[in-house]
Amino acid sequence: MTAYRTRSIQLHDFGTPPTLTQHEIDAPTGSEVLVRVTGAGVCHSDLHLQDGYYDLGGGEHLSFRQRVTFPVTPGHEISGVVVARGEDATGATIGQNVLVCPWVGCGDCPRCVRGYENLCSNSRFLGVNRDGGYAEHVLVPHSRYLIDLGDLDPARAAPLTCSGLTTYSAIGKFGSELDEEPLVIFGAGGLGLMAVGLLAVMGKARPVVVEIDPERRSAALAAGARAAIDPTDRDADEQIRAAVGGPVLAILDVVGAGATFAQSYRLIEKGGRIVIAGLLGGDTRVQVPLIPMRSISIEGSYIGKLDELRELVTLVRTHGLPDIPVHTRELHEAPQAMDELRSGSVVGRFVLVP
Ligand SMILES: [Zn+2]
Numbered sequence: 415m416t417a418y419r420t421r422s423i424q425l426h427d428f429g430t431p432p433t434l435t436q437h438e439i440d441a442p443t444g445s446e447v448l449v450r451v452t453g454a455g456v457c458h459s460d461l462h463l464q465d466g467y468y469d470l471g472g473g474e475h476l477s478f479r480q481r482v483t484f485p486v487t488p489g490h491e492i493s494g495v496v497v498a499r500g501e502d503a504t505g506a507t508i509g510q511n512v513l514v515c516p517w518v519g520c521g522d523c524p525r526c527v528r529g530y531e532n533l534c535s536n537s538r539f540l541g542v543n544r545d546g547g548y549a550e551h552v553l554v555p556h557s558r559y560l561i562d563l564g565d566l567d568p569a570r571a572a573p574l575t576c577s578g579l580t581t582y583s584a585i586g587k588f589g590s591e592l593d594e595e596p597l598v599i600f601g602a603g604g605l606g607l608m609a610v611g612l613l614a615v616m617g618k619a620r621p622v623v624v625e626i627d628p629e630r631r632s633a634a635l636a637a638g639a640r641a642a643i644d645p646t647d648r649d650a651d652e653q654i655r656a657a658v659g660g661p662v663l664a665i666l667d668v669v670g671a672g673a674t675f676a677q678s679y680r681l682i683e684k685g686g687r688i689v690i691a692g693l694l695g696g697d698t699r700v701q702v703p704l705i706p707m708r709s710i711s712i713e714g715s716y717i718g719k720l721d722e723l724r725e726l727v728t729l730v731r732t733h734g735l736p737d738i739p740v741h742t743r744e745l746h747e748a749p750q751a752m753d754e755l756r757s758g759s760v761v762g763r764f765v766l767v768p
């Protein structure tokens with residue numbers, strides 16, 4: 415069997431910096447496809463993987479310990495070109511420009527059977543539970559996880575598989591209300607800017623963005639937000655209500671912190687919906703009677719389905735990619751890119767181009 419020489423960025427334990435490693439990767443067999451990576455987005459979840467936990471607030475953590483085997487190559491926002499395929503990998507063409515859906519489930523549980531592989535409890539996600547895209551090559555278990563990119567720019571398209579899909583699926587939970595009523599988006603990091611850009615591509619009402627960082631507020635306005643408000647302003651709630659121009663009925667929280675939920679919970683009005691897709695961490699106090707009295711919905715949204723990713727790619731191949739800043743970096747620059755993302759200084763998305 416031929417093997418391919420490759421280089422990848424590997425994590426060897428939690429809490430340690432990743433390193434660049436040269437090694438061999440086996441040729442694909444069966445339904446597998448080998449993809450040469452042309453874009454790998456650096457996502458905040460990669461930092462959670464490096465840390466080994468999510469912050470639940472109050473000093474509590476949710477550990478990755480049971481779910482990760484080291485060494486592991488991070489990276490779940492992957493575009494590439496098909497270079498080899500197993501004998502059963504139908505539907506993949508050598509030389510094809512593809513997006514790789516990393517959200518691989520067990521395939522057998524009730525959630526997988528219903529198409530929600532992203533919610534599988536026995537996930538085999540690329541870049542989390544098995545090697546991902548911070549590499550020259552990635553082995554994809556089945557050609558069904560490949561989506562044709564046509565002539566879309568692979569570096570700009572790579573973030574579609576996580577920040578794109580996560581926001582697309584979350585926006586979908588609001589239905590047609592967003593055609594007329596502006597969504598309030600908490601956060602203008604990778605996910606928030608993607609949400610603003612996608613709403614524009616989808617022809618929805620221009621959103622109101624709430625973000626602490628002034629540069630990110632500017633980026634949100636440039637991406638199409640109708641207003642960008644600093645939540646630390648004394649009159650921030652009034653500014654948000656004024657920018658919405660009516661009752662606040664739709665809030666998307668892509669930060670997912672105690673403070674953003676507290677503000678969302680305070681702002682949302684009768685019949686409204688809060689969708690939380692961010693995982694930053696923390697906790698807050700909830701006054702239970704205000705949930706039924708206002709008849710509000712509080713919904714979590716975790717990535718999205720393979721079918722939704724296919725829909726999203728069809729959408730952007732017709733209407734264009736969301737216009738958000740993408741900064742390309744070489745593979746060996748991954749550790750610095752992760753550190754910069756952690757420092758909070760990045761506006762837009764880092765994409766590794768091996
Ligand atoms: Zn991600």
Ligand SMILES: [Zn+2]
Pocket residue numbers: 519520521522523524525526527531534535536
């Ligand atoms: Zn499953």
